[in-house]
Amino acid sequence: MRLIARRLAIGVLVAFTVMTLAFLLTRLSGDLAVSIAGPSATQADVEIVRKAYGLDRPLYVQFFAWIGRAMVGDFGQSYFFKDSVANLILKRLPITVTLGLVGLSLALIVSIPLGILAALRENTWIDRGVTLFTMVGQAVPSFWLALILMIVLGLQLGLLPISGTGTWQHFVMPGIVLAFTAIPALTRLTRSGMIEAMASDYIRTARAKGLSRARIIFKHALRNAAIPVVSIAAVQLGFMLGGSIVIETVFALHGVGYLGWESIAKNDFPVVQAVVLVLAVFYIGLTLLADILNALLDPRLRNG
Amino acid sequence: MSALLEVEGLEVSFGGRTAAVRGASFRVEKGETHCLVGESGCGKSVTALAVMSLLARGGQRSAKKMSFAGTDLTALSDREMARLRGNRMAMIFQEPMTSLNPAFTIGSQMAEVLTRHKGGSRAAALDRAAELMGRVGITAPGMRLGQFPHQLSGGLRQRVMIAMALMCDPELLIADEPTTALDVTVQAQILRLLASLKRDLGLSILLITHDLGIVARIADHVSVMYAGEVVERATTAELFRAPQHPYTRGLLSCVPVPGRVQRDRPLGSIPGVVPAIGPGFAGCAFRSRCTHAVETCAREIPRRQAGEAHDYLCRLEPDWAELQPA
Amino acid sequence: MSEPIAIQAPQPSSAGSSRLGSAAFAIGIAIVALVVVAALIGNALVPADPFTQDLGNRLKPPFWMEGSEAGHLLGTDQLGRDYLARLVYGARISLLIGIMTVITSGLIGITLGVLGGFFGGRVDDVVLFAITTRLSIPVVLVALAVVGLMGSGLGLVVATLGLLLWDRFAVVARSTTMQVRNHDYVSAAWCAGASMPHILIREILPNIASHLAVVATLEMALAILLEAALSFLGLGVPPPLPSWGLMIAEGKDYMFFSPWVIMIPGVALAVLVLGINLVGDGLRNLLGAERLR
Numbered sequence: 001m002r003l004i005a006r007r008l009a010i011g012v013l014v015a016f017t018v019m020t021l022a023f024l025l026t027r028l029s030g031d032l033a034v035s036i037a038g039p040s041a042t043q044a045d046v047e048i049v050r051k052a053y054g055l056d057r058p059l060y061v062q063f064f065a066w067i068g069r070a071m072v073g074d075f076g077q078s079y080f081f082k083d084s085v086a087n088l089i090l091k092r093l094p095i096t097v098t099l100g101l102v103g104l105s106l107a108l109i110v111s112i113p114l115g116i117l118a119a120l121r122e123n124t125w126i127d128r129g130v131t132l133f134t135m136v137g138q139a140v141p142s143f144w145l146a147l148i149l150m151i152v153l154g155l156q157l158g159l160l161p162i163s164g165t166g167t168w169q170h171f172v173m174p175g176i177v178l179a180f181t182a183i184p185a186l187t188r189l190t191r192s193g194m195i196e197a198m199a200s201d202y203i204r205t206a207r208a209k210g211l212s213r214a215r216i217i218f219k220h221a222l223r224n225a226a227i228p229v230v231s232i233a234a235v236q237l238g239f240m241l242g243g244s245i246v247i248e249t250v251f252a253l254h255g256v257g258y259l260g261w262e263s264i265a266k267n268d269f270p271v272v273q274a275v276v277l278v279l280a281v282f283y284i285g286l287t288l289l290a291d292i293l294n295a296l297l298d299p300r301l302r303n304g
Numbered sequence: 305m306s307a308l309l310e311v312e313g314l315e316v317s318f319g320g321r322t323a324a325v326r327g328a329s330f331r332v333e334k335g336e337t338h339c340l341v342g343e344s345g346c347g348k349s350v351t352a353l354a355v356m357s358l359l360a361r362g363g364q365r366s367a368k369k370m371s372f373a374g375t376d377l378t379a380l381s382d383r384e385m386a387r388l389r390g391n392r393m394a395m396i397f398q399e400p401m402t403s404l405n406p407a408f409t410i411g412s413q414m415a416e417v418l419t420r421h422k423g424g425s426r427a428a429a430l431d432r433a434a435e436l437m438g439r440v441g442i443t444a445p446g447m448r449l450g451q452f453p454h455q456l457s458g459g460l461r462q463r464v465m466i467a468m469a470l471m472c473d474p475e476l477l478i479a480d481e482p483t484t485a486l487d488v489t490v491q492a493q494i495l496r497l498l499a500s501l502k503r504d505l506g507l508s509i510l511l512i513t514h515d516l517g518i519v520a521r522i523a524d525h526v527s528v529m530y531a532g533e534v535v536e537r538a539t540t541a542e543l544f545r546a547p548q549h550p551y552t553r554g555l556l557s558c559v560p561v562p563g564r565v566q567r568d569r570p571l572g573s574i575p576g577v578v579p580a581i582g583p584g585f586a587g588c589a590f591r592s593r594c595t596h597a598v599e600t601c602a603r604e605i606p607r608r609q610a611g612e613a614h615d616y617l618c619r620l621e622p623d624w625a626e627l628q629p630a
Numbered sequence: 631m632s633e634p635i636a637i638q639a640p641q642p643s644s645a646g647s648s649r650l651g652s653a654a655f656a657i658g659i660a661i662v663a664l665v666v667v668a669a670l671i672g673n674a675l676v677p678a679d680p681f682t683q684d685l686g687n688r689l690k691p692p693f694w695m696e697g698s699e700a701g702h703l704l705g706t707d708q709l710g711r712d713y714l715a716r717l718v719y720g721a722r723i724s725l726l727i728g729i730m731t732v733i734t735s736g737l738i739g740i741t742l743g744v745l746g747g748f749f750g751g752r753v754d755d756v757v758l759f760a761i762t763t764r765l766s767i768p769v770v771l772v773a774l775a776v777v778g779l780m781g782s783g784l785g786l787v788v789a790t791l792g793l794l795l796w797d798r799f800a801v802v803a804r805s806t807t808m809q810v811r812n813h814d815y816v817s818a819a820w821c822a823g824a825s826m827p828h829i830l831i832r833e834i835l836p837n838i839a840s841h842l843a844v845v846a847t848l849e850m851a852l853a854i855l856l857e858a859a860l861s862f863l864g865l866g867v868p869p870p871l872p873s874w875g876l877m878i879a880e881g882k883d884y885m886f887f888s889p890w891v892i893m894i895p896g897v898a899l900a901v902l903v904l905g906i907n908l909v910g911d912g913l914r915n916l917l918g919a920e921r922l923r
Contacts, residue, residue, distance in 0.1 A: 010762065013759070014763045014766055017759075021767070026779070028780055135904060135908070138851075138903070138904075139907060140896075141862075141903075142859070143858075143859055143862050143875075143878070144858075144892065144896035147878070147885060148896070150885075151886065200402065201397065201399055201403045202403055202406070205403045205405075207389070208356060208397075209389065209390035209417045209420070210386045210391055210420065211390070212420070213382075213386075215420075220408075223407045224405070242767075242768030242769065242770070243769070245768070245770050245771050246859050246863065257771070260768075260771045260775075261863070264774050264775050264778040267778075276767070276771060280768065283766045297407075298406070299407060300406055300452070
């Protein structure tokens with residue numbers, strides 16, 4: 001438990017660091033007031049903008065103001081949407097989270113059986129086939145896969161809608177593409193975990209007890225092999241949420257990633273800052289969850 | 305009278321190349337403790353695994369005869385063999401630290417053997433598990449049921465393994481070096497436990513070991529293995545009184561036995577190392593280290609009788625005398 | 631001390647049976663070699679220029695489809711530019727970005743990792759903190775933001791990716807350094823009075839170099855894919871430079887009628903990345919045979 005508390009403390013520190021980096025990120029392009037005011041603004045207009053957005057205050061004052069409000073969830077007002085940043089994010093969050101969960105579920109549904117199969121048929125053609133599949137999966141660019149699926153499943157076969165949200169079908173193709181980003185790693189992990197487990201002494205004992213093969217594989221071996229897979233899956237979800245921007249953009253899913261994309265295009269700095277922070281916090285939370293899951297599932301890690 | 309376990313001409317190889325066992329034959333009678341003794345690498349563990357059909361991938365076995373309580377083991381399918389394992393034949397292993405699944409409680413691992421083979425409720429199985437744990441000398445068995453393997457010491461884990469092996473009242477217990485990984489004091493306790501189980505339950509035990517001391521303490525019959533063959537078989541008393549095979553004699557001279565060793569005489573040792581046996585090896589595997597080897601030892605070796613239930617593989621006559629040192 | 635799951639060094643992947651493993655390795659090297667050759671001399675071999683537009687000849691299909699034109703083996707894009715020429719030029723861009731990014735991120739990551747692994751204690755705490763922070767950052771989003779706010783350009787893309795993709799270098803450098811620093815030859819050098827930089831550079835680095843080479847290949851593949859994604863979204867390599875990602879983006883509008891416009895660069899990307907990964911895996915298997923000394 002002490003370890004978890006320590007991780008939590010570090011996580012909070014990391015969040016603060018990310019907040020700082022996000023703040024600095026948006027200040028990168030130089031004078032924000034100029035960007036907001038637009039190319040056709042006069043010097044007077046720029047000064048008005050500067051005052052209105054509090055950009056005339058010293059940098060560290062702006063920084064602490066941002067931190068102070070961010071900690072209570074007030075990320076300010078969007079420059080372009082007529083809404084508070086927090087509201088914007090909250091409205092889009094369910095879509096991104098749903099997409100992430102769909103992607104992860106699909107990934108696990110594919111990876112775990114494939115990994116087990118490859119492990120049980122180690123060094124046969126099936127195993128090599130699975131390895132080839134994971135290698136190709138890692139090499140294919142996700143946005144390209146998205147387009148291919150659109151052409152095949154959306155257009156030629158007319159099976160699924162290719163953009164927007166609204167029904168569960170809208171999440172299928174994006175979910176598949178997202179799953180592909182995690183399938184290679186999870187499959188390899190399952191496979192190596194199962195190979196190691198099946199070669200262990202306790203499996204020999206299980207065989208000596210005359211247990212059925214199914215029970216040996218799915219109860220005894222898998223239970224041990226799955227421990228790292230479950231926790232890595234949580235981390236992968238974190239990566240998926242962070243990387244959702246590409247897929248949401250291609251499929252026009254109005255999630256948090258897409259919001260980030262729009263706000264970059266529009267120089268909507270408060271939104272950009274907030275999106276970076278929110279995604280980072282999700283990742284931190286998920287890695288913490290991964291460590292907790294790891295401790296829960298492995299009796300050797302629990303205290304006493 | 306047919307034995308409980310009869311093995312004749314067992315051969316085991318891995319990957320078609322390494323011949324780990326090249327014709328082992330022995331019998332385990334009902335209610336007796338039979339020791340398979342030999343140094344590391346002689347094939348004794350592999351023999352036990354082969355009997356239980358637990359060989360690792362790539363292992364092939366064949367035997368002229370291998371029967372348990374009249375059932376031909378070589379004719380059984382995997383499924384049928386699995387029904388015997390843990391049920392009428394049980395096995396415990398050398399490394400108690402890694403032989404139990406770290407993710408499940410002691411109780412659940414023990415209970416599943418009983419429910420698997422004899423059905424019944426989990427609660428009843430857990431009761432029996434607690435009872436058996438008490439039988440093997442584990443204190444507070446009720447509490448142990450809910451504990452995980454990593455919470456127990458090596459000696460305790462081995463007792464759990466023994467109790468687990470007894471869940472279905474097996475007729476035969478195969479123990480592969482059960483005390484090698486344990487402290488000396490714990491060793492003695494485990495041996496005493498095995499002896500008492502044999503006495504009280506009529507359990508037949510096939511014990512694999514490299515330690516002649518253990519043989520002396522607990523075995524009724526002994527089979528000595530060298531380089532994949534059984535080179536001598538006898539009752540324990542006979543073996544220690546009148547060992548015949550040069551290897552056995554060499555082994556015994558290495559072990560200081562109170563009352564037998566003479567002062568001022570060096571302990572014996574066997575020069576040389578166990579040879580690597582490739583396919584197509586003929587003759588006696590010990591000849592490279594034997595002071596009595598002659599040309600014919602590279603060919604067929606006769607099996608000689610040295611008394612009732614005492615035979616050995618050597619050209620030398622029974623009760624042959626040592627060559628005097630030059 | 632156990633590190634968070636996310637930071638634990640990656641396990642070696644499946645060591646396939648050696649015969650197939652070395653076949654895969656050879657294929658990987660062949661692919662990479664082919665792309666390198668194409669990048670170096672390709673545009674000298676292909677007659678057309680990748681930038682010349684020919685609006686009368688737009689969207690001509692490649693030679694295996696009907697309606698194709700002589701002189702344009704792979705057809706033309708939506709502005710009439712020769713597709714093959716652009717594809718070959720794009721190889722140059724991908725490789726260049728891959729290599730430059732790996733050099734930058736490698737320098738950052740290896741330095742951090744070795745320092746943290748060797749000195750341990752507070753230094754290591756700081757390094758681990760930096761790695762954890764870097765891992766929390768949504769990379770694609772931040773890269774897009776940087777390019778979006780500061781204007782696009784090859785150099786900027788390389789710098790951004792280089793500053794973002796050093797994490798695996800750091801993790802592997804750190805864990806291998808921790809294993810190596812306890813070896814006797816390090817103590818021997820220490821006792822002989824060697825200076826700290828000497829130990830780090832002459833004793834530690836050579837022994838972890840092979841593992842870092844494996845990471846380099848994987849990071850190169852990742853950089854190439856990321857650049858393609860950035861260019862696809864319009865915030866990577868600026869047009870008219872024919873980055874493969876950009877070609878896919880430009881072809882997106884026509885993909886339903888002229889699918890080859892996105893198929894070809896996509897396949898090129900996948901094949902190149904696969905080749906690099908095969909090389910990396912091959913290296914890893916070679917290492918598996920000889921353990922870390």
